[in-house]
Amino acid sequence: xxxxxxxxxxxxxxxxxxxAVLDDVATIEAVSRDATxxxxxxxxxxxxxxxxTDVVSVVDxxxxxxxxxxxxxxxxxxxxxxxxxxxxxxxxxxxxxxIREVAxxxxxxxxxxxxxxxxxxxxxxxxxxxxxxxxSSRSVATVGGNVATCAGGLRGxxxxxxxxxxxxxxxVIGTGEVIRTGGRLAKDVAGYDLTxxxxxxxxxxGVITEVTAALVPKPASSGYGVAYFDDLSxxxxxxxxxxxxxxxxxxxxFLDSVCISVVEEYAQLGLDTDAGALLLFGDDGHPDAVAxxxxxxxxxxSASPGAISxxxxxxxxxxxxxxHARRCSLPALAxxxxxxxxxxxxxxxxxxxxxxxxxxAIGHRHDVLIGxxxxxxxxxxxxxxxxxGADSRAxxxxxxxxxxxxxxxxxxxxxxxxEHGVGAAKLGYLEEQLGSAQVELMRRVKxxxxxxxxxxxxxxxx
Amino acid sequence: xxxxxxxxxxxxxxxxxxCISCGFCLPACPTxxxxxxxxxSPRGRINLMRxxxxxxxxxxxxxxxxxxxxxxxxxxCEPVCPAGVEYGHLLEEWRDNSWKGRRTPAAAAxxxxxxxxxxxxxxxxxxRGAARTRRPSGTDPRHSLMLGCAERVLFPQVSRAAAHVxxxxxxxxxxxxxxxxxxxxxxxxxxxxxxxxxxxxxxxVIVTTSGGCSAHLAAILGRDRVLEFSEYLLRRxxxxxxxxxxxxxxxxxxxxxxxxxxxLQDSCHARNALGIIEPPRDLIRAIxxxxxxxxxxxxxxxxxxxxLMRPRESKDILARRVEAVVAAEVDILAVLxxxxxxxxxxxxxxxxxxxxxxxxxxxxxxALSEPQQTTL
Numbered sequence: 126x127x128x129x130x131x132x133x134x135x136x137x138x139x140x141x142x143x144x145a146v147l148d149d150v151a152t153i154e155a156v157s158r159d160a161t162x163x164x165x166x167x168x169x170x171x172x173x174x175x176x177x178t179d180v181v182s183v184v185d186x187x188x189x190x191x192x193x194x195x196x197x198x199x200x201x202x203x204x205x206x207x208x209x210x211x212x213x214x215x216x217x218x219x220x221x222x223x224i225r226e227v228a229x230x231x232x233x234x235x236x237x238x239x240x241x242x243x244x245x246x247x248x249x250x251x252x253x254x255x256x257x258x259x260x261s262s263r264s265v266a267t268v269g270g271n272v273a274t275c276a277g278g279l280r281g282x283x284x285x286x287x288x289x290x291x292x293x294x295x296x297v298i299g300t301g302e303v304i305r306t307g308g309r310l311a312k313d314v315a316g317y318d319l320t321x322x323x324x325x326x327x328x329x330x331g332v333i334t335e336v337t338a339a340l341v342p343k344p345a346s347s348g349y350g351v352a353y354f355d356d357l358s359x360x361x362x363x364x365x366x367x368x369x370x371x372x373x374x375x376x377x378x379f380l381d382s383v384c385i386s387v388v389e390e391y392a393q394l395g396l397d398t399d400a401g402a403l404l405l406f407g408d409d410g411h412p413d414a415v416a417x418x419x420x421x422x423x424x425x426x427s428a429s430p431g432a433i434s435x436x437x438x439x440x441x442x443x444x445x446x447x448x449h450a451r452r453c454s455l456p457a458l459a460x461x462x463x464x465x466x467x468x469x470x471x472x473x474x475x476x477x478x479x480x481x482x483x484x485x486a487i488g489h490r491h492d493v494l495i496g497x498x499x500x501x502x503x504x505x506x507x508x509x510x511x512x513x514g515a516d517s518r519a520x521x522x523x524x525x526x527x528x529x530x531x532x533x534x535x536x537x538x539x540x541x542x543x544e545h546g547v548g549a550a551k552l553g554y555l556e557e558q559l560g561s562a563q564v565e566l567m568r569r570v571k572x573x574x575x576x577x578x579x580x581x582x583x584x585x586x587x
Numbered sequence: 588x589x590x591x592x593x594x595x596x597x598x599x600x601x602x603x604x605x606c607i608s609c610g611f612c613l614p615a616c617p618t619x620x621x622x623x624x625x626x627x628s629p630r631g632r633i634n635l636m637r638x639x640x641x642x643x644x645x646x647x648x649x650x651x652x653x654x655x656x657x658x659x660x661x662x663x664c665e666p667v668c669p670a671g672v673e674y675g676h677l678l679e680e681w682r683d684n685s686w687k688g689r690r691t692p693a694a695a696a697x698x699x700x701x702x703x704x705x706x707x708x709x710x711x712x713x714x715r716g717a718a719r720t721r722r723p724s725g726t727d728p729r730h731s732l733m734l735g736c737a738e739r740v741l742f743p744q745v746s747r748a749a750a751h752v753x754x755x756x757x758x759x760x761x762x763x764x765x766x767x768x769x770x771x772x773x774x775x776x777x778x779x780x781x782x783x784x785x786x787x788x789x790x791x792v793i794v795t796t797s798g799g800c801s802a803h804l805a806a807i808l809g810r811d812r813v814l815e816f817s818e819y820l821l822r823r824x825x826x827x828x829x830x831x832x833x834x835x836x837x838x839x840x841x842x843x844x845x846x847x848x849x850x851l852q853d854s855c856h857a858r859n860a861l862g863i864i865e866p867p868r869d870l871i872r873a874i875x876x877x878x879x880x881x882x883x884x885x886x887x888x889x890x891x892x893x894x895l896m897r898p899r900e901s902k903d904i905l906a907r908r909v910e911a912v913v914a915a916e917v918d919i920l921a922v923l924x925x926x927x928x929x930x931x932x933x934x935x936x937x938x939x940x941x942x943x944x945x946x947x948x949x950x951x952x953x954a955l956s957e958p959q960q961t962t963l
Binding site: 147149150151152154155156159160161162171175199200201208219220241262264265266375448455456459460463464465515532547 | 600601603605607608609610611614615623624625626628630631634635637640644648650651653654669670673825
């Protein structure tokens with residue numbers, strides 16, 4: 126192993142120069158994990174290409190030698206998609222950080238993959254525009270990583286997720302060829318939609334070296350409100366009421382009773398801890414329209430059976446406290462044990478209450494704390510299991526509980542992942558959801574892009 | 588300080604386990620911003636600590652020593668951490684276990700030894716004109732001014748200004764070191780001991796003019812015993828404390844007939860460990876036009892002994908701060924800590940800037956004196 130490491134480092138230094146290649150122990154340890162618990166793998170070397178030419182050199186070298194390449198942005202993904210489980214080369218996009226262009230007239234931006242999602246959004250904001258996908262990790266996660274995982278966020282119902290906002294890509298595929306998919310056009314149906322295929326491909330087909338992102342007008346204002354219900358079924362009925370009334374709000378987030386109490390304990394926001402469910406609703410757009418929509422949502426919640434209370438946040442301070450309640454659900458839960466698994470499943474929206482009921486029963490059966498929060502508007506749930514990591518039996522119970530949660534999602538016609546991805550963590554469940562024909566087709570698609578099988582092996586398509 | 592530590596391993600297992608590897612610390616870390624290498628990030632360093640804890644990597648190895656000293660210890664990763672990792676504590680354990688005996692970096696050993704020369708520091712402080720012992724009729728609770736070691740020698744005018752601005756403040760010029768230099772340089776035990784000695788010597792509330800000392804004292808003695816100087820000036824007046832409403836006594840500073848533009852360089856430890864963000868800004872707003880310099884929360888690269896230990900990195904980090912301050916076109920840059928004072932003043936001087944660096948205590952003193960027009 127050491128021998129291979131040394132020779133890869135030496136060869137890559139010859140190709141890209143000394144400063145682009147790192148293989149010291151601190152670097153190897155640093156990139157041996159991402160944000161997924163329980164997964165790690167040491168690469169042989171980390172390479173930091175400057176441009177597409179560098180990426181091509183590395184891919185050509187790796188495919189000839191049969192060495193795995195794992196593309197890595199910020200390493201913030203939650204499905205072990207960036208863990209180098211078979212060693213090899215971690216290709217960091219840390220030096221490809223240029224925002225090449227923001228074209229307000231065409232409502233698009235062209236960026237290198239290492240730019241963070243927040244940076245892209247900020248540069249769009251300077252022109253009165255925004256990049257709509259807003260995963261919670263937006264301040265650290267890179268655009269390249271968000272494209273590779275098709276990241277979601279809190280505004281999915283109204284704005285969709287990453288796949289709806291990517292116009293074109295430059296990709297170095299596993300053959301070493303450079304392809305440019307899509308482009309700057311709003312309408313373009315020439316051939317297969319390889320842009321969509323690349324979005325969510327998790328680094329298994331190629332390395333994304335440039336992203337053309339669609340931008341939307343930045344809303345002039347936003348408004349929020351909060352409603353409490355006896356239980357999640359009542360909250361679900363209110364969400365139905367909102368959506369069937371013709372409102373497509375930017376924000377519809379829920380917390381279950383476990384989350385309400387841990388968040389209140391952690392952040393003291395004055396939440397109603399007797400309630401069975403909390404619904405955070407909000408919208409963005411023209412101030413008058415926002416005020417009207419938020420008030421209508423408040424009324425629909427309060428008139429819904431099982432409602433305890435519903436109020437509109439009177440000012441920004443109250444609104445940001447409400448948003449904080451949703452955002453700090455994970456940290457608040459994480460403080461209840463040394464080992465936290467943030468999961469991600471999605472179900473048809475109307476089945477959220479049923480899914481949460483079953484997940485709660487699983488938690489009781491396996492004696493693990495599970496809080497559930499998520500996106501009530503789009504059916505994406507984040508069951509979060511918290512245990513004492515030093516307790517090996519608790520770890521086993523956690524594993525069993527998660528296994529059952531995935532089965533619940535599939536049983537309800539849902540998905541094993543709404544926005545975090547498959548990676549190494551959920552590969553074993555993929556066939557159960559998609560069937561063998563589709564999984565086999567994915568392998569053939571991967572083989573077409575990556576005949577040598579070096580692009581992020583052990584993940585989707587392997 | 589060493590609670591929770593398991594025998595035979597360097598780090599408190601529970602504190603190391605808290606990290607969920609989400610990477611939220613990456614954009615907050617000045618050394619990661621400088622290198623773009625994940626090993627230079629808090630998460631990367633925690634992964635290294637974990638390898639050390641498992642026994643895969645020797646704590647005395649070059650990799651470990653390089654990263655334990657490359658970290659500024661600014662703790663900018665703590666407020667952004669969703670999991671509440673006590674990174675500053677882990678760093679202290681790291682240095683405690685590796686910077687021992689002859690393996691202590693020269694600058695760290697020098698700082699630790701220097702801070703032990705209490706009598707010399709006291710003598711030098713008196714010679715240089717730092718604040719002298721006095722015990723005014725006082726307030727309830729009593730407030731005593733902490734005289735920092737480096738500050739007494741390098742910037743004696745700071746404690747003098749602090750005492751001048753608040754006549755109710757007790758001063759005891761026979762006090763020793765607070766131990767922060769020890770704690771940050773691989774000797775947490777002695778650091779805690781010195782903090783407790785100082786806590787015994789200075790009764791009730793300790794008012795500090797140094798962010799690093801504030802955070803260390805608060806960690807050992809409790810947050811309720813420590814007030815940073817701007818917090819102290821802006822505190823609510825109590826019944827027995829009629830001088831407290833400082834804001835009313837401050838004049839507004841002018842430059843060329845307009846309000847002085849005053850920026851702030853946050854003290855990392857005041858901001859990241861104690862959450863002191865608004866008080867110094869509010870104080871500046873009472874005195875002139877407050878200018879939020881972009882990146883004010885980011886470390887200036889002084890970081891205690893860092894500028895001696897890692898001069899190249901320290902200079903790179905400083906250059907970014909100087910650039911931001913110059914671009915903000917301020918007349919005065921206020922600081923909360925003697926280390927930042929020295930670092931920013933020398934950086935601005937090298938950049939041939941005329942921006943004047945002042946500690947907030949000096950700024951308050953300037954605003955007390957008539958006339959309002961000041962020449963810079």
